[in-house]
Amino acid sequence: MAEPEGSDQITGLRDLKRERNRVLTAETAWRLFIERGYDNVTVADICAAAEIAPRTFHRYFASKDDVVGEPVRYMTSLMAEHIAGAPAGMPDQAVLRSAMHKLGVFVVEHRDWLGALRTVIQNSVHLRESHQGVPPEREQEIIAMLAARRGESGEPGWRQRLLVAYAVTAFRIWHDEYLRGKVSDPLKQLDEMFATIEATESRPGLEGHSLGGK
Template identity: 30%
Template sequence: MAVQLTDPAQPHRVPGLRERKKQRTRDALVESAHRLFLEQGYARTTVDEIAAAVDVSQRTFFRYFANKDEVALAILADAEDHFVANLRERPAAENPLQALRHAIVRTWRELGGSPDGRPSSITAALELIQLIESTPTLLAAHLRRITEQEQIVAGILAEREGLDPAVDLRPRVMAAVFGGVLRSAHLSWSAEVESSGSEGMINLIERHFDQLGPALAGDWRPAV
């Protein structure tokens, strides 16, 4: 399943048997949903089919997920949570852009270390990105999540820099720019078949970040 997060401020705690069983059920639902969506399409896949593939009831499915959108986006949602944890851990000496860049590269690299075929793997995450772009319902839900993510990121940046985000616009602007750069990299990956695996995505992200300064402050017109 997706990378499990722990609060660095809390002592390490081994999950109990009940927690592990619940995690395995959630993992199985996400994995089955992902497989069914890829095999027969998002629209044609029902909650009943997802639940049946794991041998649980529809009622059990709704204990874990509010709807089909939520289980479909769970892979990226877990990755986003992992990114937030990585961002919180970045050294205070890094400026906001450095912290964002290093946190997202670390996140993709750690995702790439997961076994292929698992919902947390780089393969599954990249497959989901393609599915989202071809499914209007999922794209709308994903864009809503991106907006929520930007608010979280802006709050973290403001806290790191000792700013009030209600007064200082820079954390929100930086979070929005970061989200745009990341989405552009994701779309580029979908279009560039030679880019594969975590390192392919990381290279695209790095290239997009390298262009951020020239795009914002450079003269785009070629010299005459």
């Protein structure tokens, strides 16, 4: 049966509203985590502050732990958009470098907020154990995105896996040093870190084996 005229627009508006409500719920939870500490905030507290029912909260998040992972989800979506929009002939290496730079801009623009959340994680034993950088499934998503833009399928090769591991590790180190106030020119340093990776990959003995290739 054909969809009613305008149904796509209605669905799009519903998705937009859902995403907006998800973000507002997450922001409310983060504010409480920052004010009281993660371990002292319950889902009921979040629902009361956001003026929503528990069932509404659970439409967006399985638990309050999922709320803490929301920045990673959002940053992964930024990467997905950037990778999908990269020119078809651009090497994976260059695509990742530009995508990580874009994430760096996001971090710089939201430094206070991300720094506060970092403190929340450090002050919670549970979060310190469960939020140790980018989870493996996120790395797999990035690898899959790079493969998809080349029209490839199947298991990724070790070179692509190593390339993504390099990029994720470099970004994690940069992110940590920046939020700790150890970086004076953050975006320049981020670019320098990726230039160092590329120089390492192209050193003698690895010619013809660039990690950015297929």
